[in-house]
Amino acid sequence: MSRYDATSVEKKWQDAWETAGTFAAKRDVSKPKYYVLEMFPYPSGRIHMGHVRNYTMGDVIARYKLATGHNVLHPMGWDAFGMPAENAAMASGGHPKDWTYQNIADMKAQMKPMGWSLDWTREFATCDPEYYGQQQSMFIDFLEKGLVYRKNAVVNWDPVDMTVLANEQVIDGKGWRSGAPVERRELTQWFFKISDYSEELLEAIDSLDNWPARVKLMQSNWIGKSRGLQFAFSLIDGPDGQDRIEVYTTRPDTLLGASFIGISPDHPLARRLEIENPDVAAFNDECRRMGTSEEDLEKAEKRGLDTGLRVRHPFDTAWELPVYIANFILMDYGTGAIFGCPAHDQRDLDFARKYGLPVIDTFVAAENGAPVETEAFVPPKTDVVKWVRGFAWDENATGEQAIDAAIAFCESKGVGFGVTKYRLRDWGLSRQRYWGCPIPVVHCEACGVVPVKKESLPIRLPDDVTFDKPGNPLDRHPTWRNCTCPVCGNPALRETDTMDTFVDSSWYYARFTAPDAETPTSLPDADYWMNVDQYIGGIEHAILHLLYSRFFARAMHICGHLPEKAIEPFDALFTQGMVTHEIYVTRDENDRPVYHLPEHVEWTESGARLGATGQPVEVIPSAKMSKSKKNVVDPVNIIRDYGADTARWFVLSDSPPERDVEWTASGAEAAFKHLSRIWRLATDIAAADGSGQGDADLLRAMHKTIHDVTLGVESFGFNAAIAKLYAFTNTLAKSTAGAAAKRQAMVTLAQLMAPMTPHLSEEIWALLGQKGLIAEASWPAADPAQLVEDSVTLPIQVNGKRRSEITVAKDMPKEEVEKLVLEDDAVKRALEQGALKKLIVVPGRIVNVVI
RNA sequence: GCCCGAGUGGCGGAAUGGUAGACGCAGGGGAUUCAAAAUCCCCCGCCUUCACGGGUGUGAGAGUUCGAAUCUCUCCUCGGGCACCA
Numbered sequence: 001m002s003r004y005d006a007t008s009v010e011k012k013w014q015d016a017w018e019t020a021g022t023f024a025a026k027r028d029v030s031k032p033k034y035y036v037l038e039m040f041p042y043p044s045g046r047i048h049m050g051h052v053r054n055y056t057m058g059d060v061i062a063r064y065k066l067a068t069g070h071n072v073l074h075p076m077g078w079d080a081f082g083m084p085a086e087n088a089a090m091a092s093g094g095h096p097k098d099w100t101y102q103n104i105a106d107m108k109a110q111m112k113p114m115g116w117s118l119d120w121t122r123e124f125a126t127c128d129p130e131y132y133g134q135q136q137s138m139f140i141d142f143l144e145k146g147l148v149y150r151k152n153a154v155v156n157w158d159p160v161d162m163t164v165l166a167n168e169q170v171i172d173g174k175g176w177r178s179g180a181p182v183e184r185r186e187l188t189q190w191f192f193k194i195s196d197y198s199e200e201l202l203e204a205i206d207s208l209d210n211w212p213a214r215v216k217l218m219q220s221n222w223i224g225k226s227r228g229l230q231f232a233f234s235l236i237d238g239p240d241g242q243d244r245i246e247v248y249t250t251r252p253d254t255l256l257g258a259s260f261i262g263i264s265p266d267h268p269l270a271r272r273l274e275i276e277n278p279d280v281a282a283f284n285d286e287c288r289r290m291g292t293s294e295e296d297l298e299k300a301e302k303r304g305l306d307t308g309l310r311v312r313h314p315f316d317t318a319w320e321l322p323v324y325i326a327n328f329i330l331m332d333y334g335t336g337a338i339f340g341c342p343a344h345d346q347r348d349l350d351f352a353r354k355y356g357l358p359v360i361d362t363f364v365a366a367e368n369g370a371p372v373e374t375e376a377f378v379p380p381k382t383d384v385v386k387w388v389r390g391f392a393w394d395e396n397a398t399g400e401q402a403i404d405a406a407i408a409f410c411e412s413k414g415v416g417f418g419v420t421k422y423r424l425r426d427w428g429l430s431r432q433r434y435w436g437c438p439i440p441v442v443h444c445e446a447c448g449v450v451p452v453k454k455e456s457l458p459i460r461l462p463d464d465v466t467f468d469k470p471g472n473p474l475d476r477h478p479t480w481r482n483c484t485c486p487v488c489g490n491p492a493l494r495e496t497d498t499m500d501t502f503v504d505s506s507w508y509y510a511r512f513t514a515p516d517a518e519t520p521t522s523l524p525d526a527d528y529w530m531n532v533d534q535y536i537g538g539i540e541h542a543i544l545h546l547l548y549s550r551f552f553a554r555a556m557h558i559c560g561h562l563p564e565k566a567i568e569p570f571d572a573l574f575t576q577g578m579v580t581h582e583i584y585v586t587r588d589e590n591d592r593p594v595y596h597l598p599e600h601v602e603w604t605e606s607g608a609r610l611g612a613t614g615q616p617v618e619v620i621p622s623a624k625m626s627k628s629k630k631n632v633v634d635p636v637n638i639i640r641d642y643g644a645d646t647a648r649w650f651v652l653s654d655s656p657p658e659r660d661v662e663w664t665a666s667g668a669e670a671a672f673k674h675l676s677r678i679w680r681l682a683t684d685i686a687a688a689d690g691s692g693q694g695d696a697d698l699l700r701a702m703h704k705t706i707h708d709v710t711l712g713v714e715s716f717g718f719n720a721a722i723a724k725l726y727a728f729t730n731t732l733a734k735s736t737a738g739a740a741a742k743r744q745a746m747v748t749l750a751q752l753m754a755p756m757t758p759h760l761s762e763e764i765w766a767l768l769g770q771k772g773l774i775a776e777a778s779w780p781a782a783d784p785a786q787l788v789e790d791s792v793t794l795p796i797q798v799n800g801k802r803r804s805e806i807t808v809a810k811d812m813p814k815e816e817v818e819k820l821v822l823e824d825d826a827v828k829r830a831l832e833q834g835a836l837k838k839l840i841v842v843p844g845r846i847v848n849v850v851i
Numbered sequence: 852g853c854c855c856g857a858g859u860g861g862c863g864g865a866a867u868g869g870u871a872g873a874c875g876c877a878g879g880g881g882a883u884u885c886a887a888a889a890u891c892c893c894c895c896g897c898c899u900u901c902a903c904g905g906g907u908g909u910g911a912g913a914g915u916u917c918g919a920a921u922c923u924c925u926c927c928u929c930g931g932g933c934a935c936c937a
Contacts, residue, residue: 042937082937155935166935214855218932221854294933298852328852332934347852424934431935501937540931542855547934577857578931653875654863659856660930667863670876677890720865723874730874795870800918802870840917846869850917 004679006643010759014115022066022775023117025073027528034070035529036062037509039537039545040077043125044084045103047110048632049579050538053651053661056756057576057718058536059116060652063755064713066117067779073529075512076111076118078104078125081132081436082501083166089467096435097463100127110636114644115758117775122515126504131511132437133458134520135503139440140451141559147193150449153428154266154292157185161470164432167293177470179590184288189430190439190497194551198223198422201550210572212658215542222543224423226250229407230335231416233261233311236320239272245311245323248334248421252410253402254341256389257362259352261311261323262304262338266331269323273307280307280325287327294330302351303327314415315391326351332425346376362389366396427548429500434465434473436498444485444492453486459494472496505545506552509535509569510562520561527563535570538578539658546573574716577660579651584617584631586610595630642672645757649675652756653722674726675760678749681733682764685746691738698737701728702745703786709752710782718756725753743768748780796821797848798830806847814841821847 017023038058041051055076062074085096104125111118124131142148156165160178164187169176194201202223205216229252232244245261263270265287274281283305290296304324313319321339328347329338342352342359349372352359361371363385379385381399392409393402407418430439438459440452452459462480465473474480474496485492507520513529514522537545553569556562562569584596600611609616638647650671655661705728712721732745747768754761754774765774789810794817796804804826808817818839821827827849838850 039937044937079937084936164935167933168936170935218855222933224854292935295852298933300852302852428934433935500935502934505937538931538937539856540937543932544934545937580930656864659864661863664863664876666876673889674875680890719863720874723865726874793870797870797918800869800916805870838917840869842869846918848869848917 004676004760004763006645006759009763010113010115010644013759013762014112016762016773017115017117017775020773020776022773023062023072023074023119024121025071025075025119025529027525028071029528031069031071033073033529034062034065034534035073035513035532036065036534037075037512037532037536039535039541040079040505040508041107042082042084043078043080043100043103043107045106046632047107047114047635049635049651051111052114052635052647053579053657054536054538054576055111055114055116055118056648056651057574057657057716058534059118059648060713060718060755061534061536062117063758063775064779066775067751067754067777069778072117073512074117074119075122075515076116076120077123077508077512077515078127079501079505079508080104080125080127081498081504083433083435085435086433086467090470093467095463095465096467097127097461100125100435113639114648117758122512124511124515126437126501126508127435129458129460130516131508132504134511134517135437135499135507136440136452136457136459137454138507138520138556138559138561139499140454141561142192142555143441143451145555145558147196147555147558148190148429149193150188150190151426152186153189153191154184154186155189155432156292157183158470159183163470163472167291170291173289173291173296181289182291184290184292187430187432189428192427192429192551192555194427194548195422195424197551197554198225198424200554201424201547202422204550204568208568208570208573211570212573212575215539215546215573215575218542219547222424222547225420226423227403227407227418227420228252229410229416230419231314231410233314233321233339234317235269235323236310236312238269238309242269242272245269245337246335247337247339248419249339251341251344251399251403252406252416253390253393253399254344254362255313255339255406255410256315256391257341257343257360258313258321258339259342259348259357259360260340260355261321262326262329262340262351263323264329264331264336265325265327267325267329267336269309270307270325273309273325277307280305283325287325290327297328297330300327302347302354304351304355306355314410322357324351324355333423334421342376343372344376344378346378349374349376360389363387363402427500427502427551429503430497431500432472432475432496433498434461434467436501437504438474439495439497439499441495442483442485442492443495444488444490446490447485447487447492449495450485450487456486474498502545502548503552506548507556509549510553510556510566520556523560523563526561526566530563530566531569531571534572534574536574536576539575540578542575546570574658576657577655580631580660586615586617597630597632638668642668643675643759645675645760646672649722649757652718654719656719657716674729675757677733678729678753679760679764681729682746682750682767685739685742686767688739688742692736692741693738694735695737695741698732698735698741698745700786701731702748703782706748706752706780706782707787710779713755722756725749750774751777751780792844794845794847796824796827797846798827799851800848803827803830810844814843817841817843817847821849 036058038054062072066072080100085100088099089096156170158165158175158178158180160180161175165175170182173182175182202220202225205219208216228248228250230248232246235243235245265284270284274284290300304326307323307325309323310320311323313321340348340351342349343361359372366384366386369386384396384398387395390402393405410416438461440459441449443449462477481494483492483494509532510521510526514525549569553562554567557564557567586594588594635647650667654667705724708724709721747770750761750764758775761774791807792810793805793807795802804824806820818841830851834851840848
């Protein structure tokens with residue numbers, strides 16, 4: 001018996017596929033096309049189990065589609081711009097470009113042995129000038145179409161390092177390197193007008209039939225359409241004659257429960273007041289020291305400052321309300337000002353209690369309604385409530401009815417107007433960093449902000465930069481920054497902001513259809529290959545990446561780079577669960593966390609310790625594997641010890657694909673043993689001859705397995721499909737059938753396993769004398785006649801509890817089943833305890849005797 | 852804080868209104884072996900029973916149903932996202 005040597009076998013078949021060009025995609029209108037895409041990786045330098053899981057799932061689909069007669073496109077590339085490359089350059093010298101391309105080479109070398117059916121001829125990295133030059137070209141197109149503009153926006157500013165920080169780099173309000181308290185600073189930045197498409201992006205969600213419902217729900221909520229009332233409070237004695245504060249509210253029905261006005265610290269009025277009021281200036285300063293993320297604002301203690309200003313209530317001009325500056329109000333949403341109704345909003349209630357403001361009920365529960373004390377009364381808008389301070393509707397009405405009536409009433413009185421607003425904000429794409437796609441504009445004193453000419457693209461990143469000083473090296477680059485104006489030819493300054501890396505990943509799927517085109521896309525290729533038939537990636541991209549891609553595809557269509565059918569670029573989406581792992585952490589002298597790789601941690605009787613120093617390690621429960629937390633596991637070791645097929649089989653078998661999987665070492669050994677067993681079984685069968693008993697049973701089981709596995713693969717039930725393959729392997733191993741039947745069963749088993757364990761399957765295919773490559777063979781078909789069972793076992797329940805069972809012909813009429821059931825001993829015994837109330841027979845399923 | 856998910860034996864999980872625990876891991880027993888490894892066979896939720904069987908059981912609590920892991924509501928725990936991590 002020959003031993004299965006994964007390393008040499010796998011290399012052999014990978015070479016065979018490459019020689020045959022099995023996975024190089026070419027346009028071919030004679031076959032249905034199938035574009036399968038997994039989210040491309042960031043080139044960290046090492047592949048991890050998350051990649052293995054993601055790309056193996058896509059590979060199963062790609063190989064299955066190839067076997068079912070499709071022309072498959074299955075490309076791979078690199079999401080190669082981003083902060084880690086600059087961080088590496090700062091930490092250890094070197095250049096982001098060298099670091100990135102070296103990582104790509106390293107990672108590709110780790111990916112190749114996995115045997116994924118990728119078309120490497122289409123590979124590109126987003127940091128290739130050929131790619132980002134086309135992106136710059138599209139930026140100029142977008143500019144012409146009015147899809148890009150500039151406005152002020154706040155960033156996290158590290159006053160010691162004099163640099164802009166990402167949210168991730170702000171830890172407890174302090175810069176991650178300097179430890180200095182972070183400030184909010186306003187900069188002029190570039191934005192995509194995604195908000196113009198709020199309604200369209202929202203409506204089109206309905207057409208995404210093959211997207212997970214939860215992703216669609218998350219996107220809907222993110223876009224956040226709301227109907228409300230916009231109106232103004234008149235301001236008493238405002239500065240510079242300012243006489244009104246514009247407010248947007250989704251609950252105009254609670255207008256008579258207002259007790260204060262809140263404005264954002266960034267509101268123009270707040271900014272005006274801080275000029276001469278030191279208290280306001282101090283308070284605003286403090287607010288500006290908070291992080292810029294919504295999470296930071298929402299989690300922070302709700303605080304406010306009474307400006308001393310008062311406004312009049314629109315329905316009662318004698319009623320004056322105080323104006324507070326409040327730290328939880330976003331300038332970016334609505335008008336940057338709200339009215340607070342403490343009785344019906346918990347945040348407003350907390351605020352009112354803290355500052356001694358009145359709590360005015362506008363409605364109470366329809367039955368036993370009591371005034372609000374410590375908890376705001378916030379029933380669903382569809383509940384009928386009893387109105388105690390309503391206007392323009394009945395005493396008993398739902399929130400929805402009251403809101404509609406309030407808007408109509410206010411409009412009729414000339415107090416504001418109904419408006420629809422969206423939570424979705426424009427996409428800020430400016431980054432004050434080097435390692436990104438340069439924004440192709442120049443700043444000219446005479447001509448203003450002007451795009452560069454397309455013939456001078458790509459605007460390449462200069463190579464001669466250093467990272468010994470914080471901040472953006474482009475800002476201080478002597479020759480790169482200075483240029484001439486493309487309009488007037490006078491000296492001008494290049495834009496030094498680069499693009500958000502989400503821009504890079506918002507159109508790579510389109511570029512894969514023609515990676516060498518002289519324009520961003522080639523329409524005949526885009527038309528043939530688009531849309532992506534199956535997109536696969538992590539749930540963590542449910543909102544931003546996918547929403548930005550949907551917007552970008554529309555913008556590309558407007559500029560003629562994609563056909564109209566591609567404005568929703570992903571026909572089907574599958575969000576795989578993440579691979580998680582425990583996190584190991586110690587603290588440095590400043591009590592900041594220091595993370596450690598699992599391979600550096602040892603388990604002793606007294607707990608987890610660092611292998612090198614014996615220092616105790618705090619173990620944090622499993623979370624998403626991430627480079628920054630170092631809770632990553634290296635699949636290269638599994639490939640080395642067991643081979644790629646084992647790694648592939650293992651990541652597919654252990655968990656349902658949409659769910660998180662915690663990485664464990666034990667499964668790998670089991671997968672390897674099973675594949676070895678199949679190889680032994682195949683060699684035994686190859687050597688056997690003669691006839692036996694039970695051929696029909698074996699073939700029946702085989703057809704059932706074809707059916708189940710096909711269904712499993714098509715519905716992303718990979719773990720369930722693998723369980724069926726285990727079961728069929730057991731059946732085959734125990735079968736006493738003749739050699740011919742066993743060979744047929746073994747060949748079929750190899751084919752059904754081929755999308756998952758392609759190398760082993762090729763080896764078995766060849767061993768059993770099949771012609772050509774299994775990768776190019778047609779998927780086996782289940783014979784429907786073999787799937788029909790002639791008899792069925794029905795469980796018999798008594799009052800919902802299983803008590804017995806009967807085996808009957810599949811098509812036995814209900815009446816006969818009932819007769820048999822009543823003769824059953826367990827049923828007879830039960831009937832002695834009480835009279836028969838009901839007899840439920842679900843044909844082919846179950847019988848329930850109700851007593 | 853807000854939005855979205857998930858929770859089933861010792862462990863990963865199966866079952867999407869119809870026999871809860873398929874399949875795998877770990878564990879126990881046996882065969883083979885001088886012995887071991889490897890391999891093969893059997894057992895395996897918990898309580899109770901010599902056994903047959905009975906009771907109980909899908910994070911907690913309620914509800915709908917002849918029947919609920921599955922549907923509804925409330926709560927708890929864990930995870931993802933929150934616009935400059937990718």
